[in-house]
Amino acid sequence: MELHRSIQITSDGELEIAGCRATRLARDFGTPLHAFDEEMMRTKCREIRTSLMRHYPKVFVAYASKAFCSLAMCRLIHEESLGLDVCSGGELFTALEAGIPTENILFHGNSKTSQEIEMGVRVGVGRFVIDNLDELDLLSDISRKFRRRTHVEIRLNPGVEAHTHDYIKTGLIDSKFGLGITDGQAMKAVERVLASDYLVLEGIHSHIGSQILNVEPYVLAAQVVMDFVGDVKEKYGYSLREVNLGGGFGVRYKATDTPISLDEYSRRISQVIRESCHVQRLDLPCVVVEPGRYIVGEAGTTLYTVCAIKDIPGIRKYIMVDGGMSENPRVTLYQAEYEAILANRALEEPAETVSIAGKHCEEGDMLVIDGKMPQIQPGDLLAIPTTGAYHYSMASNYNRYPRPAVIFVKAGLADIVVERESYANLVARDRIPRRLAQAGAKEIRPHLPAAGNPG
Secondary structure: OOOOOOEEEOOOOOEEEOOEEHHHHHHHHOOOEEEEEHHHHHHHHHHHHHHHHHHOOOEEEEEEHHHOOOHHHHHHHHHOOOEEEEOOHHHHHHHHHOOOOHHHEEEOOOOOOHHHHHHHHHHOOOEEEEOOHHHHHHHHHHHHHHOOOEEEEEEEEOOOOOOOOHHHEOOOOOOOOOEEOOOOHHHHHHHHHHHOOOEEEEEEEOOOEOOEOOOHHHHHHHHHHHHHHHHHHHHHOOOOOEEEOOOOEOOOOOOOOOOOOHHHHHHHHHHHHHHHHHHHOOOOOEEEEOOOHHHHOOOEEEEEEEEEEEEEOOOEEEEEEOOOOOOOOHHHHHOOOOOOEEHHHOOOOOOEEEEEEOOOOOOOOEEEEEEEEOOOOOOOEEEEEOOOOOOHHHOOOHHHOOOOEEEEEEOOEEEEEEOOOOHHHHHOOOOOOHHHHOOOOOOOOOOOOOOOOOO
16 A cells, blocks of 8 residues: 555564654554654644645634644644634633633534533633524623623535535535524624624634545635625625635545645635635635644554454454554444554565454444455554544543553654553542442342353
């Protein structure tokens, strides 16, 4: 397979991630292990900002932290002069603990609680992205309570089809996200914000989905958004200062995936906005984009140790590893497809078709289905690239399995950024009610039949 630029193969046939041998990382930190190429993430941040600024004068890039959020990740994003997009109180708390300036934070979410909204208002996040009318009213009330002027963007539902999985299409009319244009909900939100003493309307937001590999849906969405911006100016004489086009830029999971050209995206989006402003006599707004997967997806590689092999002649050969859907649920959720590398013997040619199975008690716990691999043995080390986005962030403790460690690697150095969970961590928040722990309570002691010699 063609290797991502984050990984190489040494002359003696071992996989190397940012100058660190995979076998050494597995030995030092254990497996499963999420390894992120730090320099690659920094490069991605610079690429998208530079590409946009090459074609458009006013740009703000905010990292969509739902892709992967930790203290170290937030610090890296801040060092690269990007803002941060959060969609929960937990992500906001992480950003604050990492020292991110609140004016650089955009607060998303289609179902923000009153506690989350109050938290965002109190700390003064840069933008609230309004997703529905009830949220708008609640935000107005809380802003009045604290006497804070809150700056908002209204999220449109542009009705644009982005050719991706149904679960990650967010721009369709039938979606839990955003306010409709044709049904008048979006313009009603504009009216309410403009009438509020404590809300300030800054712009319009649109996000059409994730893992998008075609520029055309973005161009269509940008036109829909700019038409709405023109309608607001015509109806209310109000000039919107920001146009937020969201993220969703696809990455390469398989050799056949071809991500969009950032330069083409930037050029065509810029063209749509400039022409719309010229025709409708609008001032050029600031363009905001929110990449997440694009920055961290290909920078992440997950390492697994092979535990066992199960060969069903004429049916399938299973390679059992020490992780699975608890740190990569995307195969089960989205039927996502991955490729794997035999990390400790990476120069060997594929010799057979195998499926890589996880350790969880679900038949659907698979990581790779029918992939070409060299001959694999128990104890081998496997690497699955492009696992930086929506892997650790969606990880669970299913089957009471501890979540793996996360490391950043750079120029041969490796640092822990998230500690591996222990079994003690799993029960640290458990409690036994007094009625289950009372002294003298009747105990039922089930037991297996007594062991004995076979018949």
